[in-house]
Amino acid sequence: MIWQFDILILIFLVVTAVISLQVKDLLAASMVFGTYSFLICLLWAGMGAVDVAFTEATVGAGISAVILIATVYNTRRDSSD
């Protein structure tokens, strides 16, 4: 794969991970976590792990974001840290 692309995605991964853990709104944190999953899926598709990327695209960016949002909806949206 193209290594510049690789490094760009890896840097974005760290940025999205930090944002999803730092933002005080849990709904935003769930959405940024979905972005994180999508980025890591792109990375795996570039590495040739197409099946893993496919699973991560459906599971990580789809289902886990949805069930996180469902839990946030049933509990509280704001977080202390």
Place this chain on the structure above:
Amino acid sequence: MSVMGSFIISQYVLDHFNFWVAVILMMIGLYAMITKNNLIKKLIGMSIFQTAIILFYVSAGVKEGATIPILEHHAAETEQVAAGDAGAEHGSVVGADHDVSKSSEKAPAHEVHEINPDDYSNPLPHVLMLTAIVVGVATLGVALAVAQVIYKNYGTLEEDEILAKIKAAENDG
């Protein structure tokens, strides 16, 4: 930057950049699991930790210049013919090889017969991680269910408030 410095950077950072980022993400997740006060944040940290490990495994299976671990379909037909011949004749290995070489001599279009392992990325880490992702989301669901029950019983998802309420309930009883 000196030549030596750039050499060291390429040696220690660029060649292992995926592993560096996997370790950094793992530590971000671990830090969140230790220090974050909100249970949902802890679970997001746990998921980041998990993807970091999966990233590490998949990075270990990458080969430079290799393609995805799916064979070409034309190779499938030749292989099946060859395997069928070998099976039908119950012949020795030498006989099977002879058949294969004959058929490849007849049909030079089917030269994709030899499979070089260096041409395909390693499928084993992919399989292990594929199931890990699906099991990971199922366990994340269990954790979120527990978080919902905690919220129902304590009215909060902040760790320190939950601990204070548990302590108060113990002092009462």
Place this chain on the structure above:
Amino acid sequence: MKWIGLIAVIFTGGLLLSAMDDFPNWGDAHSPANSSPVSQYYIEQTMTDSGVPNMVTAVLADYRGYDTMFETVVVLIAGIAIMAILRVAKQVPGGAKPTPAHEVGDQHDIIIGTTCRLLIPVLQLFALYVIAHGHHSPGGGFQGGVILGASFILAAIAKGLDPALQRLPEKRYVKLAFVGVVIYVSFGVACLILGENFLDYGVLHELLPTMSAEEARSHSMLGVEIGVAFTVSMIMFAIYANLASKGELEGGL
């Protein structure tokens, strides 16, 4: 607490990064992981053994079929555990009764409803394609199952949980989830009955005389993937339905 966590993280991360020097370079085809005889065997012999071009599916459903069977059982148990956790919680007396952070109106948007009505059949068809074509292209039981489950979740989000649960009630999805595991195990038991090892599909060609052993392996993989897809899709929907409605299976997101 933050300082203790920071120290622990820096210490662990430093240890891991100091070990980085011993790692093989990125993309090294001859690193120990890539040159191990096991993965080389998978790459070279998959086509001869089963005629399946996608090595990941072949390893998942055939060579490591035992592993995948219990991964499916783990997913099933996780779904049952979610139902159990949330059901028990309903009967806990004297708990605080927090209200949701915000209320969503009951009326559902006509644009969203129509779009989803058009989108869901396409999604389900694509899911079936992914399951059935998992031998030849990326995909398989897990991915297709999750897409199928996601299409039910989309219906539940767009039209409300109650109409979706009328189409797919709890009894039915739990049954179908178990049916998936039963399909998987029955392939293994069929191999046992025919006198081979558990999940050694090659022997199944005795059931159909026109099939060779390789074709039997290939087709058994498809059957096993269908079983996985049953369990995974139903459990994904069960996780969503229970988490979105706090286990009460009414109202919801």
